């Protein structure tokens with residue numbers, strides 16, 4: 001693609017400065033929206049753009065906005081900037097390098113659901129970004145783009161940043177809300193969903209940073225323009241975080257529907273010389289381990305095709321590339337250890353299951369496991385599936401089950417015969 005829509009700092013130097021951002025169409029969408037559009041019209045435009053949430057689940061954004069009831073006030077919007085999935089580093093680049101586009105997106109979403117106070121929830125390690133965003137929010141208040149009665153429109157909005165304390169589970173939207181309320185970050189039972197009873201029991205919209213950054217170009221150029229990129233069911237552009245055994249790791253903004261082969265070989269420069277591609281994980285540590293063959297390389301990276309062709313969701317599109325230098329049992333041990341550490345402990349299948357999976361994979365890594373431990377490990381994972389309170393428990397089993405099913409010989413290298 002010639003011009004970037006999200007990673008615009010690659011085309012426009014210093015776009016993280018308010019003046020420069022405004023010289024390049026910055027806040028034109030917001031000014032247009034608050035002066036000439038009704039909230040419902042904004043939601044309708046986003047709905048027809050087909051934008052899907054970039055936080056992992058790919059839920060249609062405009063449809064989600066419509067879930068907030070109009071008989072319960074106030075409404076809140078929370079930007080999910082927790083970004084803790086191993087292999088995911090796109091929101092960080094957006095907030096560091098093109099922060100005003102993200103803030104404008106948050107302001108547009110807030111107007112659409114008529115929130116007057118919105119939050120940015122950042123992982124604890126992003127304290128420098130939070131500090132910088134505080135300064136940018138102040139810049140916007142100084143020029144009258146935030147605060148009371150913005151540009152005489154009658155609409156008022158205040159933004160606040162909030163830092164977590166380094167827990168992966170706080171990216172899960174209901175644990176995030178608990179943490180934001182000052183409680184321990186553990187998921188809530190659903191229903192009620194946050195759109196109905198969210199922050200302080202009030203209707204709350206939660207959107208990912210990248211989702212929000214898509215809004216200014218959509219509302220400035222229109223839904224049809226946005227649909228000119230991507231596929232029918234996954235319109236638009238996506239930032240792919242590419243990491244692992246790859247020559248050129250990094251964030252790549254590309255239209256949805258680019259193939260695995262193009263992403264890995266054309267943009268990422270392939271695997272280091274002398275090695276061969278072995279597997280990929282499409283959504284960080286929370287992914288199935290997919291065998292790389294020609295069919296996989298030809299698969300378009302879009303929400304529908306990844307699931308239909310490979311049975312592995314696109315998720316946050318954090319593609320971890322694995323070559324033949326990697327033993328899959330070792331990789332699985334790493335993911336299991338991560339989930340055991342991050343399990344919040346609220347429900348028994350996940351708390352106990354991640355503990356026991358970690359105990360077995362640790363045994364394997366010490367070469368003290370028996371052949372029967374491979375099936376025992378898979379059995380623990382299968383016992384967990386469908387029984388956990390939130391998706392973290394499910395995520396922890398994906399690499400285990402697919403790893404054993406598809407790369408059993410790698411596990412056999414780690415057991416006593």
Ligand SMILES: Cc1cc2nc3c(=O)[nH]c(=O)nc-3n(C[C@H](O)[C@H](O)[C@H](O)COP(=O)(O)O)c2cc1C
Pocket residue numbers: 052053054055056057058059064080081082083084085168169170171172173174206207208209211212390391392
């Ligand atoms: C364990 C877990 C961790 C998550 N971490 C994040 C995260 O770091 N950032 C994020 O945007 N969504 C994360 N999500 C998804 C959120 O719960 C939620 O679906 C998302 O923020 C909605 O935004 P979207 O509709 O714009 O995608 C996580 C979900 C789970 C189950």
Ligand code: SF4
Pocket residue numbers: 169186187342343344345346347348350351388389390391392393394
């Ligand atoms: S599945 Fe794990 S992270 Fe989620 S509520 Fe249960 S213990 Fe906590």
